[in-house]
Amino acid sequence: MSKIRRITIKPKKYRQVAGNSPGVIELDADALEPLITVFSYSESELISQEIKNSGELDAHLAKHQGLTHWVDIRGLGSMELFEYIGKRFNIHKLVLEDIAGTLQRPKLDEYDGYLFATSRMLYLNDNLEIENEQMSFILMPDILISFQENYQDCLHPVVTRLEGGKGNIRFAGSSYLMYTLMDVIIDNYFGLIYRLGDELDMIEELLYRKPDKSIMYKIQEIKRAMILIRRAAWPERDKINDMIRSDSPLITQDTKTFLKDIYDHCMQVVDLVESYKDVTTTLIDMNLSIISNRMNEIMKVLTIISSIFIPLTFIAGVYGMNFSYTDPETGKVLHHNMPELYAENGYLYTLLAMGLLAAIQVFYFYRKGWFK
């Protein structure tokens, strides 16, 4: 009856992790064909270009040397691309396996000449399902390669900022670019939490007005979503901390100042998630209490009605008994056999007695506060 449009968690395929040979790239069965866009920029210029294959990418990077490059790869379905990247940039095969695996916890691994990081991008798709996508980054001196599973346009705010050229983004190097991408990811966590928080408020509202059976399912779905966000945000926080403490020259001191800022944001995400988890717990308790209260209401109605009318019915039953006033054979009056029935006004007095009994009970229940 109640129509909250319900946020659900998109089920994740997970089976392919188990049994892999380490260091061997295995593509997901449903991985998408990669869409590659390269943004090459300096303070003064910004070239954004769609790339078709690794050869074209190679050519583009060679041609625009001296610029900073962001290679944005959406879709992980090309083994050839992985092999090209592995060879061209000398990337460890464990890194490539992790990118293709898509079920990594957020982490930072430092390798010789580059850094590898993963994050979980959480966002609502058009069916109000929470997508849990892996985003991977390879950070090199002038190049940042980012990998997404879907074609979804989550990183659009960064593109806008690049195009606008406001702030540091155009001259602060590849580590700053990576920071802005991570910033967008964490902002997405906030958006999701606020969205879920609104749902919790609606549910609380509903509990007040009109609790129904489906509420537990809604609360539980939100709790699961909170658990999901926490599972992404906790290790993300550790990852950012690792980046701040890292002494790799790839992360500039200036970027670290900004990283401290999103570290605080990430802490806030975790704080909020914990608070909302506490809230869901209380909502579950409230729901139980409301159900029990309704039971009490129901029982009160039953008890009041039954307690009043059952004794009255008994009295009526008594005077409905057929004890004979006279012996059917002799016609003799059988003394004490229900003389009330033959008394003048017996009926009236009986009705009055019944009314009195009912009134006493009503008063008793009123005193117990059962009519409130």
Place this chain on the structure above:
Amino acid sequence: MSKIRRITIKPKKYRQVAGNSPGVIELDADALEPLITVFSYSESELISQEIKNSGELDAHLAKHQGLTHWVDIRGLGSMELFEYIGKRFNIHKLVLEDIAGTLQRPKLDEYDGYLFATSRMLYLNDNLEIENEQMSFILMPDILISFQENYQDCLHPVVTRLEGGKGNIRFAGSSYLMYTLMDVIIDNYFGLIYRLGDELDMIEELLYRKPDKSIMYKIQEIKRAMILIRRAAWPERDKINDMIRSDSPLITQDTKTFLKDIYDHCMQVVDLVESYKDVTTTLIDMNLSIISNRMNEIMKVLTIISSIFIPLTFIAGVYGMNFSYTDPETGKVLHHNMPELYAENGYLYTLLAMGLLAAIQVFYFYRKGWFK
């Protein structure tokens, strides 16, 4: 029916955080026009002045060099002011963004030449709503700038102390002034906790006397408020610790002694909040137990009444049956067809039997302790 005036949490607008470009100041849509007051003081004098715009502020600071200045800004709705402060005091744009953002966790950031700190000011407004306001501080050698979101006069105790000139406040420098402001903030936490604690006591009282359906909502609101305070106090504690451990020359050794004191207070806030959270949990359990007990009461009434009268009604029903004593056609006595009805005193004996049955049941229920 029961009229506890209920403390609620004022809903926070939160949406504007997500999607910001880092280091770009974005004013809240409903930010207030700033009210600026400057208190310039030394041991011997105190000048307090309302300031209209940044130019006047500039002039005032220039004129009263040598004094310690507290620039108290209430309302964050002027981009021009942020820009002036950024330029005049050489403040990092991330700092200005955080001041305008109003959703920061309490934290301390050390910058070259100044310290930046935020706190959460929690207080009850006139509608008994808990306001959750951000208070930001920029601490410079002789200047402390404080930023509040609203015009609310929370910091009045500090003004009074400045005017009174008692204690260290007039000669202990800007870091001591900042400490007194933080002290007021933490004192506010205490006030709020005690207020909520009183409500909890009232609720417990109510649970004893007259539990009703709304109690769960009240408990839950208090639990949420406790969660809110904890979310403010935990990072506040860390912030104070950071200040104590800081080797910045901006925080004098003397101030640190006092900071240790509010560190202890902050720990106490956290302790109290945890204790009260435990208490709310128990109250929820008590409420559930009370509801169940009331159900038992109701069921007992129903069961006693039903169990006594239903069998009696059955007996009355039996003697209300119309089995014929004589065959209607032949007039022959049909043996065994309800001779009781025609026995002398049959009615009396039946009533006595009914009374006995009822007495046995009453005794049985009494023995089971159902009348207590």
Place this chain on the structure above:
Amino acid sequence: MSKIRRITIKPKKYRQVAGNSPGVIELDADALEPLITVFSYSESELISQEIKNSGELDAHLAKHQGLTHWVDIRGLGSMELFEYIGKRFNIHKLVLEDIAGTLQRPKLDEYDGYLFATSRMLYLNDNLEIENEQMSFILMPDILISFQENYQDCLHPVVTRLEGGKGNIRFAGSSYLMYTLMDVIIDNYFGLIYRLGDELDMIEELLYRKPDKSIMYKIQEIKRAMILIRRAAWPERDKINDMIRSDSPLITQDTKTFLKDIYDHCMQVVDLVESYKDVTTTLIDMNLSIISNRMNEIMKVLTIISSIFIPLTFIAGVYGMNFSYTDPETGKVLHHNMPELYAENGYLYTLLAMGLLAAIQVFYFYRKGWFK
């Protein structure tokens, strides 16, 4: 009905903390006039003397130089005394404020020339209320000043030991004296816990025999008391640890050996409190389960009685119907209109059928185990 004499927590006035100016002593409105006793002792002698005012104290200390002094102050209601102590022993005003404040967490502060420590003294007063009193210590080379809020004689065991002169107490200096006072405080925690543990055992006993509505309140009061003890014991433990690790010459190496011993005791207090908290949780669960079980009992009685007699009453009702055997106008026999009523032994067979039906139901309920 059930008469457990109930331990309650004496409500603490708390309001005065908020809004104080730091470093300004504010006496509690209901603070008592100080009772001062000085115990001056060496290995060979013990002088104990009641002191009336600060002047007398001054004289006494001057006269008995060379001895170790324990200045035992009970009652904090004299501003003049605080000022004297502050000036005479050069005590920081934050310390004096903390002593007067009476709501400190246990802590140790090291100052130049003296140590300041607070503890929470918990004890049962004559109304079986748990008093939560602050005890403060100023430890100087040959003088220990202790402050209590009430005149209560909690520290009597130490006086007895001083008088007896057994053990180290008379020659081990002021830090050892302070240790013995702390030892008494922690022993008091134990006493209180064991007392509460006994109540828990009684409550469990009661749950077995005769659960009633008030049990939840009793359990909750004990849980609150446990929370109170834990809130005192956790920081006490930290305080003792700080004393052990302190490199202040005021705490002798020998005393530290003994402090390790009460550190272990304090850990044990915390362990016991946590265990008992677990036990209260289980008791709450048991109580809920017992209430539900009783509900089941009640429902069984209702269901058995109703299920047996309602169908029988129906049968009686059927044969109480007035369907006419003959047409009132024509006198014609209306076939099928209740010939049972005119059958010979119809009544008897009906009673037998009713008995059979009841027997079947009783058997059914017996098989379901409802009579156990």
Place this chain on the structure above:
Amino acid sequence: MSKIRRITIKPKKYRQVAGNSPGVIELDADALEPLITVFSYSESELISQEIKNSGELDAHLAKHQGLTHWVDIRGLGSMELFEYIGKRFNIHKLVLEDIAGTLQRPKLDEYDGYLFATSRMLYLNDNLEIENEQMSFILMPDILISFQENYQDCLHPVVTRLEGGKGNIRFAGSSYLMYTLMDVIIDNYFGLIYRLGDELDMIEELLYRKPDKSIMYKIQEIKRAMILIRRAAWPERDKINDMIRSDSPLITQDTKTFLKDIYDHCMQVVDLVESYKDVTTTLIDMNLSIISNRMNEIMKVLTIISSIFIPLTFIAGVYGMNFSYTDPETGKVLHHNMPELYAENGYLYTLLAMGLLAAIQVFYFYRKGWFK
């Protein structure tokens, strides 16, 4: 009725641990006769051979010096084998005792010349029981000995990889081989968790559609399995960390890179287990709420039916009373004795009144929302 094929935990025999003399090997009563397979390999060749006894093993190792050996022992029922290994490789008797004990937590012990590690292998056997088997490793420069309790072929993926010769496995030494075995173990945890996660989804589905009594047992079994996995994975994680931090030359730098990878996997296992434990808690709450809701449903039916018909039955009872209209002896009309019975249309009006009463109650219950 509902047929989820249920995963259970195979009960572990545990009694033999207690009372052992330390360092004395005691075989399990039901330990299997060892099956020994040796895989000796270098980059260019792979010899795999079934071994019958320790003499044959000795000969094999002597013959194939220069190769890397994996001695895979399945079944721990031969004291002679333990003694041979102890003597031949100079293994500490505590290590041999731990291998035979089969109830160790995962751990790493470094000894002179070799490393000893244990893991818990969890897998589903053919009866859908979770087997909890101990796997032990002795790592020496060119030899890895692995011990399993059962003949189960869990390590088959490693054998396949060895035979395929892909990746590092054939030339990266014994520590890399040990890593691949641990990788298989952790992959098994994932498989098990996903399997249990699927069951949880099915149970949730069932809760929606058709909750029944057995659900609690199913939830509890899954919770127990989660606890089991966590108990294996937490110390496994510590073990891997010990290996990464170890400075033993037995673990190559290259292997450590890979160990970091399974460290992350192990963290993920722990994360997932915690999340699923949270989910089971919610499912238990949901189940309770559903049961209560059903109770409400049942009570509503009872209350509606009873509340409507009991008052009506009372009215019928009233007009079934036998108050006499005339005195049986004098024939005089007894005024007020039930004149309604002799009024024209009295019956009709009574039925209408009954219908009206029923309609009012139906309306009342409808308004309370009891028909939804």
Place this chain on the structure above:
Amino acid sequence: MSKIRRITIKPKKYRQVAGNSPGVIELDADALEPLITVFSYSESELISQEIKNSGELDAHLAKHQGLTHWVDIRGLGSMELFEYIGKRFNIHKLVLEDIAGTLQRPKLDEYDGYLFATSRMLYLNDNLEIENEQMSFILMPDILISFQENYQDCLHPVVTRLEGGKGNIRFAGSSYLMYTLMDVIIDNYFGLIYRLGDELDMIEELLYRKPDKSIMYKIQEIKRAMILIRRAAWPERDKINDMIRSDSPLITQDTKTFLKDIYDHCMQVVDLVESYKDVTTTLIDMNLSIISNRMNEIMKVLTIISSIFIPLTFIAGVYGMNFSYTDPETGKVLHHNMPELYAENGYLYTLLAMGLLAAIQVFYFYRKGWFK
């Protein structure tokens, strides 16, 4: 009815701890007269001798110099013995007080020339009560003194091992002997946990088959026992760790290898206890769910019977009403007054209508799944 032989916790007398003067030995009121056995051994010989008093002990130790001695004291009721030990071996009085106190947490204290350690020995006595006894050790170069409260023969396995002379025990010195005693203590924890685990399994079995009211008490007793074991095992673990890290020459390097082994065992005890505590929580939830389910069952029976027969009884009641067909005075037919009663087959049709109504309801309840 159900006969699980129930394990209970033997209540501990605890009052005597509070109020002791530190360093003053106070014997328990019910302390037993000491039984002293000395085992003096070297690799080649083992002399075991009952000792009557401290003089005899002195003589024995003097006579058998060069051997390693284990002085096994059971019963702590002799002040003279404590004084002898204190003087003979130069033991600190705090140590002696702790030995006599019998309520210590497990701990290790290092003193000059000896180590002092306590453990909690938990075992089942013949009444299936869990005894919680203190075991204390004083470890000196060639002497180990162990103290037990009771005469119980818990340490018998060590005596057997000494007599057998297998393993290291006869030549590895006093620290190894102490290790073997601690090993026996921890093995006892395991035995107890497994015993309690078996009870939990029985309880779960019982919950399936035949839940009754006493189950909550049984679960709670086991939970309490688990809490007790945890309270012993956690500090025991810390103690073992302290011993491993200790640089005292009293603990040989070889013994430390073995201590690492029981450290792992102790961790396992803690793991198991936590797991079983989780299990008890689930059992409590299951029990609540089962009680609620039974309530549902009971309510269903009541509702089905009542809902079917109450309306039928009403119908019977209607046709039992005495509305008159003719005016008693005029004999005129009162139209509409219950003509059904005089219709041919009116009775039959009424019965059929009743049957139909009942069938509809049965069908309705069947559809709702209430008959399963």
